[in-house]
Structures are given as C-alpha cells and as structure tokens.
Amino acid sequence: SQQGEEDPQALSIQEGENATMNCSYKTSINNLQWYRQNSGRGLVHLILIRSNEREKHSGRLRVTLDTSKKSSSLLITASRAADTASYFCATALSGYSTLTFGKGTMLLVSP
Amino acid sequence: GAVVSQHPSRVICKSGTSVKIECRSLDFQATTMFWYRQFPKQSLMLMATSNEGSKATYEQGVEKDKFLINHASLTLSTLTVTSAHPEDSSFYICSARMYRDREHTEAFFGQGTRLTVV
Numbered sequence: 001s002q003q004g005e006e007d008p009q010a011l012s013i014q015e016g017e018n019a020t021m022n023c024s025y026k027t028s029i030n031n032l033q034w035y036r037q038n039s040g041r042g043l044v045h046l047i048l049i050r051s052n053e054r055e056k057h058s059g060r061l062r063v064t065l066d067t068s069k070k071s072s073s074l075l076i077t078a079s080r081a082a083d084t085a086s087y088f089c090a091t092a093l094s095g096y097s098t099l100t101f102g103k104g105t106m107l108l109v110s111p
Numbered sequence: 112g113a114v115v116s117q118h119p120s121r122v123i124c125k126s127g128t129s130v131k132i133e134c135r136s137l138d139f140q141a142t143t144m145f146w147y148r149q150f151p152k153q154s155l156m157l158m159a160t161s162n163e164g165s166k167a168t169y170e171q172g173v174e175k176d177k178f179l180i181n182h183a184s185l186t187l188s189t190l191t192v193t194s195a196h197p198e199d200s201s202f203y204i205c206s207a208r209m210y211r212d213r214e215h216t217e218a219f220f221g222q223g224t225r226l227t228v229v
Contacts, residue, residue, distance in 0.1 A: 035220075042117065042204055042220035043155075088154065092216075098145065099218055103154045 006089055006102045014110050019076040021105040023089030024069075030094045032065055034074050037086045037104070046074075046087075079109045113139045115207045117221025124195055124228055132190045132224045134205030140185035141207035145218070146178070149202040161188040195228040202226075 006023045013019055023032070031050045035043040049056045049065045049072065056063045062075040076083055086106050090099040114137040124130050134144055142163045147155040159180050160168040167180035177199075179191040188207075192199055202225050206218040 033218075040202070040223065040225065042115075042222045043206070045217060045219065048217065090218075095216060098157060098160060100157075101155045106152070 006087070006105045008105060009103070010106045010108070012108045012110065013079055015079060015081055017079055017109075019079050019083070019107055019109070021074045021087050021089075021107070023072045023074070023102055025072075025089075025091050025102075026070065027091075027093065028067075029091045030097070031092050032063075032072050033090045033092070033099065034061075034063060034072075035088045035090060035101075037088065039085075043088065076107075079107075081109050081111045083107060084109050113137075113207070113209055113219045115141075115205065115219045115221045117205050117224055119224060120222055121225045122227070124226070126196055126228055127194055129191055129193045130195055130226060132192075132203055132205070132226075134188045134190070134207070134221050136186045136207040136219070139207070139209050141188075141209065142185060143208045144182060144188040145206045145208070146180060146188075146190050147204045147206070149204060149223075151202075155204060158190075163188075192226065195226070197228045200226055200228045 033048045034046040037043045047058050047063050049063050060077045065072045086104045088101050088104045090101045116135045118133045144161040146158045148158050149155050157170050158173045161180045161182040163182045163185050169175050182188040204223045205221045208216045210216050
C-alpha cells in the first residue's frame with residue numbers, strides 16, 4: 001500500500017497566494033522528500049527533511065515534519081503560475097532504502 | 112543537481128514488438144537505478160531496482176520476462192518492454208541514486224518515456 005498520502009488531491013489558487021499540501025505516512029521513516037512533476041515530465045527533487053528535523057526552508061518552500069503524527073506539510077509562499085505542477089511526497093525507511101511515493105497533489109496557480 | 116537522461120521521451124510501437132528505454136546518469140556514477148511506471152494522474156509505482164553488475168530486483172506483480180532490465184555500467188540502465196501490448200502503454204520513469212552522505216541518498220529522475228502501444 002502507499003506509504004505517503006497527500007491531501008488535497010487538487011488545489012487551485014491565485015498567483016500570490018500561499019499553497020499548502022499535506023502528506024501522511026504509516027510507518028517510521030528515515031527521511032521524507034518532496035518532489036515536483038510538471039505534466040508529462042520527470043520528477044524534480046525539491047527538499048529532503050530528516051526524521052530528526054522539524055522544519056526546513058528552501059527559497060519559497062517551507063517543509064515541516066511531525067513524526068508523532070506521521071505527517072509533513074509543504075508550503076509554497078507567494079505562488080506563481082510557474083508553480084503549477086503535481087507535488088509528491090516520498091518516504092524512505094532508511095537512508096539507503098527505496099522511495100515510496102504518495103499519490104500527489106495537483107496544484108494549479110492561476111495568473 | 113545531478114542529471115539523469117532518459118531516452119526516448121516518446122515512443123509508439125506496434126503490438127508484439129519490443130521497446131528499449133535507456134536511462135543514463137550523466138555526471139555521476141549510479142550503482143543503483145530504479146524504474147517506475149506512472150498511470151495518468153496517479154503516483155509512481157516502483158517496478159524494479161536495477162543494480163550494476165547484478166540482476167534486477169523486481170517488485171511483486173511485475174513480470175520479469177516482460178520488463179527486462181540491464182544495468183551493464185555505472186551510468187546506464189535499460190528497460191526493455193518485450194512483446195508490448197496496449198495495456199503496457201504508460202509513462203515510464205527512471206531514477207538514479209546518489210549518495211549524499213553516509214546516511215542519506217538523493218534520487219534524480221529522468222524526463223520519462225511515454226510509451227504508446229497500438
């Protein structure tokens with residue numbers, strides 16, 4: 001079964017607004033990663049957060065991790081039309097294990 | 112970040128023929144590569160783990176004889192869809208693993224291959 005489950009499945013916002021996506025998982029993890037996928041393309045790694053970290057920033061991205069609730073959130077601030085894509089969380093049970101992907105959130109940012 | 116090149120990006124083939132998809136790590140050596148399949152608007156499903164110099168490890172339900180994986184060098188893995196049928200039509204994505212430090216790895220993905228079997 002899928003380890004990660006994102007919500008919402010789809011999110012539609014206006015440029016300039018913030019977008020928040022959530023990811024829940026079932027088992028203990030070593031790290032959680034967020035990826036972005038433009039339609040019909042491969043995945044681009046956005047950010048990795050380790051199990052002993054609670055928050056991480058990268059540019060307009062902010063990721064939080066709550067291991068007690070087995071959940072993570074990805075916040076994109078001041079969104080742009082170019083942020084339109086699908087966003088996936090992926091969990092790793094160990095530092096070297098394979099990644100298990102969630103179902104993703106489709107983000108649409110309208111100009 | 113590191114670059115993984117996947118080729119071709121699109122391919123249309125006739126039922127019964129075989130199709131080879133290549134995945135190359137351009138600026139790093141990848142002892143492990145992964146092959147995923149993605150259906151429209153769905154997540155990535157891991158098909159197999161490709162290890163350089165050894166046999167691939169397939170996920171449950173993935174036919175080894177249908178999806179042949181070869182990882183002959185540290186920079187190249189290939190996926191061959193043999194005797195393709197329309198139900199094999201899908202988006203196939205490879206990724207290569209880079210060891211960032213002693214504890215964590217990072218995966219870099221190819222651009223994906225859209226396979227259409229007619």
